[in-house]
Amino acid sequence: MLSAKTTLLKSTPTLLSKRMQLRCFSHLPLTIPIKLPNGLEFEQPTGLFINNKNVPSKQGKTFEVINPSTEDEICHIYEGREDDVDIAVKAASDAFNNGSWSTIDPIYRGQALYKLAELIEKDKEIIASIESLDNGKAINSARGDVELVVNYLKSSAGMANKLDGRLIDSGSNYFNYTKREPLGVCGQIIPWNFPLLMWAWKIAPALITGNTVVLKTAESTPLSALYAAKYIPEAGIPPGVVNIVSGFGKIVGEAMTSHPLIKKIAFTGSTATGKHIYQNAAASLKKVTLELGGKSPNIIFADANLKKAVQNVITGIYYNSGEVCCAGSRVYVQESIYDELIEEIKAASEAVKVGDPFDETTFQGAQTSQMQLNKILKYVEIGKNEGAQLITGGERVGKKGYFVKPTIFGGVQEDMRIVKEEIFGPVVTISKFKTLDEVVQMANDSEYGLAAGIHTSNINTATKVADRLKAGTVWINTYNDFHCNVPFGGFNASGLGREMGTEALENYLQSKAVRCRLED
The missing domain is CATH 3.40.309.10 (Aldehyde Dehydrogenase; Chain A, domain 2)
Incomplete structure (x- = not known):
C-alpha cells in the first residue's frame, strides 16, 4: 500500500532488503499449501488476480511475506510492476466497455455481491485465520473483521435500488431527467491494518454501481484479499471486473494514480501519502477519495x-x-x-x-x-x-x-x-x-x-x-x-469522501442530465 510504511520504505533500503526482499522466482507455484497455527490448512494463491485468473507477474519477481508474530517467512507472492498494472487496467477497461457488468440490471450485480458474501461467510474461520497469520491481529478481532466484511457486502448488494436518477419539471415543453452512471475503471489502494475489511469497503460500492476495479494490496498483508478473490468467479462476477495487483506503492501505486484509463482513485493510508496521491491524480483529473490518518x-x-x-x-x-x-x-x-x-x-x-x-x-x-x-x-x-x-x-x-x-x-x-x-x-x-x-x-x-x-x-x-x-x-x-x-470518513487532513452507507455510492457515480424539447 501507499502509506506511512511505504514512505518509510523509501528512506530505509537496508531494512527493505532484509525483510521484504524481491527475488525472481518464475517457477513459484500459483498456489501453495499453508498450515495455520490452529491446525487449519488451505491453499494460498500467490499470483496476481487478473481476468478471474491467478497469474504470475510478467517479470516473475516475488516478495517475502512475514508472520509478524514469529518473524518467520510465511511465503512469497508475485510482485506486480508497471506492466502488470497495464494488463490489469486493460482487463478492467475491456470488462467495463463490453457492458457485461456496467450496463446490466443492478439487481444482478446485487445478487453477485450477496453470493460473494455467502461464500466468504462459509469459509470465515479460515479467512479470519489467514488475517491473523498475515497481520498479527488477535483471532477474535479477525473474526470480527470477517463478520463486518460479510455484512457490508450484503448491505451493498441491497443498494442496487439506490441508483435512481430523477425527473425535473421545467414546464410542459420539456422532458428532463438525470441518470447516475458508473465512472469506469477505479483504482483502489488498501492498507495493512484491516486488509480484508478495506478490500470490501473498496470493491463493494464500486461494483454495485457498475464500475470495474484494479486493486493494490498492502505489500505486508496481501494474503486474505488474494484468497477471497477466488470466490469472485463463483459469485458470478465476470472476468476483468475485479483485478488485484500485489506490489509496492512506489511502483504499483504510482502507476495506478497516473494511469490514463483509471478514472477514480480510492486510497486508505497516511495523510502524507494521501496528499501525494491527490497531486498525482490531479494531473489527469481523476476523482479521488481518501481515508487518511487521525489523532482522535x-x-x-x-x-x-x-x-x-x-x-x-x-x-x-x-x-x-x-x-x-x-x-x-x-x-x-x-x-x-x-x-x-x-x-x-x-x-x-x-x-x-x-x-x-x-x-x-x-x-x-x-x-x-x-x-x-x-x-x-x-x-x-x-x-x-x-x-x-x-x-x-x-x-x-x-x-x-x-x-x-x-x-x-x-x-x-x-x-x-x-x-x-x-x-x-x-x-x-x-x-x-x-x-x-x-x-x-x-x-x-x-x-x-x-x-x-x-x-x-x-x-x-x-x-x-x-x-x-x-x-x-x-x-x-x-x-x-x-x-x-453508517458512513465513515474524515474532516480536514483525515480525508475526502465517505466509506459505507449510501454516501459511499456517490464516490463511484457521475450524473448525466438529459433535456428533451417536446414538439408543440
Whole structure:
C-alpha cells in the first residue's frame, strides 16, 4: 500500500532488503499449501488476480511475506510492476466497455455481491485465520473483521435500488431527467491494518454501481484479499471486473494514480501519502477519495458511567493493536475524576492480554511489521524526552514477534509530539479538562478530524459536544463501533469522501442530465 510504511520504505533500503526482499522466482507455484497455527490448512494463491485468473507477474519477481508474530517467512507472492498494472487496467477497461457488468440490471450485480458474501461467510474461520497469520491481529478481532466484511457486502448488494436518477419539471415543453452512471475503471489502494475489511469497503460500492476495479494490496498483508478473490468467479462476477495487483506503492501505486484509463482513485493510508496521491491524480483529473490518518479525542465527563468509559478507552486504543486510523489516542478526562480514571485505565491496560494472535484469550496481537514496532518505541522515547509521565507500558514484549505493551502517558502538554502526531499503535495520552468549552477547544486543536468519542449520561451534553467537534464520526458512550449502513470518513487532513452507507455510492457515480424539447 501507499502509506506511512511505504514512505518509510523509501528512506530505509537496508531494512527493505532484509525483510521484504524481491527475488525472481518464475517457477513459484500459483498456489501453495499453508498450515495455520490452529491446525487449519488451505491453499494460498500467490499470483496476481487478473481476468478471474491467478497469474504470475510478467517479470516473475516475488516478495517475502512475514508472520509478524514469529518473524518467520510465511511465503512469497508475485510482485506486480508497471506492466502488470497495464494488463490489469486493460482487463478492467475491456470488462467495463463490453457492458457485461456496467450496463446490466443492478439487481444482478446485487445478487453477485450477496453470493460473494455467502461464500466468504462459509469459509470465515479460515479467512479470519489467514488475517491473523498475515497481520498479527488477535483471532477474535479477525473474526470480527470477517463478520463486518460479510455484512457490508450484503448491505451493498441491497443498494442496487439506490441508483435512481430523477425527473425535473421545467414546464410542459420539456422532458428532463438525470441518470447516475458508473465512472469506469477505479483504482483502489488498501492498507495493512484491516486488509480484508478495506478490500470490501473498496470493491463493494464500486461494483454495485457498475464500475470495474484494479486493486493494490498492502505489500505486508496481501494474503486474505488474494484468497477471497477466488470466490469472485463463483459469485458470478465476470472476468476483468475485479483485478488485484500485489506490489509496492512506489511502483504499483504510482502507476495506478497516473494511469490514463483509471478514472477514480480510492486510497486508505497516511495523510502524507494521501496528499501525494491527490497531486498525482490531479494531473489527469481523476476523482479521488481518501481515508487518511487521525489523532482522535476520547472525552470522559464526570457524569459518565465510568466502568463503561474505561472499557471504551481500552477498545478505543488497544483494539487491533492500536493500528486503527480512528483510534482514541487522546483521552480527555474531567478534572474531578482524573485521578480515579488514571488508576482505572492503568489497571485495565495492564490487564490486556498481549501475545499469540491464535490464543483465544489474546486481545492485543502483534504490530504488523518491525518498522511499525520501531516507530511506536521511538515515540515512547520522544514522549519521555518531552517530559510526559510514562504511567505504564512503553516496552517491547518478548524477543520474538512485534509485540509491545499497552502504553499510557499522563502529564502531557497539548503541544507535545505524542499528542499531536499519529503514532498508530497502542499508545494513549491522558489529559484533564475543566469545562465543556475547554475540552472542545482541546479536542479540535488537531490537523486531523476522523473520529471522536464522548462519554456522559447527559444527552444534552452529548449532542452539544458532538455538534461542535470537527470529526467525521462521533461515538457517544461507545468507541470503534462500526455499522455497514453508517458512513465513515474524515474532516480536514483525515480525508475526502465517505466509506459505507449510501454516501459511499456517490464516490463511484457521475450524473448525466438529459433535456428533451417536446414538439408543440
